[in-house]
Amino acid sequence: xxxxxxxxxxxxxxxxxxxxxxxxxxxxxxxxxxxxxxxxxxxxxxxxxxxxxxxxxxxxxxxxxxxxxxxxxxxxxxxxxxxxxxxxxxxxxxx
Numbered sequence: 001x002x003x004x005x006x007x008x009x010x011x012x013x014x015x016x017x018x019x020x021x022x023x024x025x026x027x028x029x030x031x032x033x034x035x036x037x038x039x040x041x042x043x044x045x046x047x048x049x050x051x052x053x054x055x056x057x058x059x060x061x062x063x064x065x066x067x068x069x070x071x072x073x074x075x076x077x078x079x080x081x082x083x084x085x086x087x088x089x090x091x092x093x094x095x
Contacts, residue, residue, distance in 0.1 A: 002083045003056065003057040003058075003082060003083070003084075004057065004058040004080060004081070005054065005055065005056065005057075005058070005083065005086050006053070006054050006080065007052070007053045007054075007058050007060065007063070007079070007080055007081075008050065008078040008079035008080070009051045009052075009053075009063075009067075009074050009075075009076070009077060010048070010049075010050060010075040010076045011048070011049050011050075011051050011067060011072050011073065012046055012047075012048055012049075012072060012075055013046065013070060013072035014045065014046055014047075014071050014072070015045070015046070015047060017070055019037040019039060019047075019049060021070070022051075022067070022070055022072070023036070023051075025066055026051070026053060026063065029059065029062055029063065029066065030059070031055045031056060031057040031058050032058055032063075033054055033055040033056065034053070034054045034055070035051065035052070035053050036051070036052040037049050037050070037051050038050045038052075048075075050078070
């Protein structure tokens with residue numbers, strides 16, 4: 001099975017812990033070289049965030065558990081790149 005190199009997740013999280021804590025925790029996981037979190041919507045009790053991870057072999061099960069340990073849930077997997085090379089997205093006329 002191909003190794004996950006890039007993973008983009010849509011996540012719903014409580015206001016605390018901060019995205020700083022979550023990003024640091026995810027970037028410390030084995031197989032992950034970098035983590036980026038963007039807040040794109042804030043409600044009275046929760047935040048919607050986009051989490052982008054990059055690495056040589058991202059362990060999805062461990063990532064999911066780590067996110068859930070912070071009281072957050074994954075809404076969707078929005079992008080995934082697997083294999084020995086990262087393939088650039090190609091824009092077509094439909095885009």
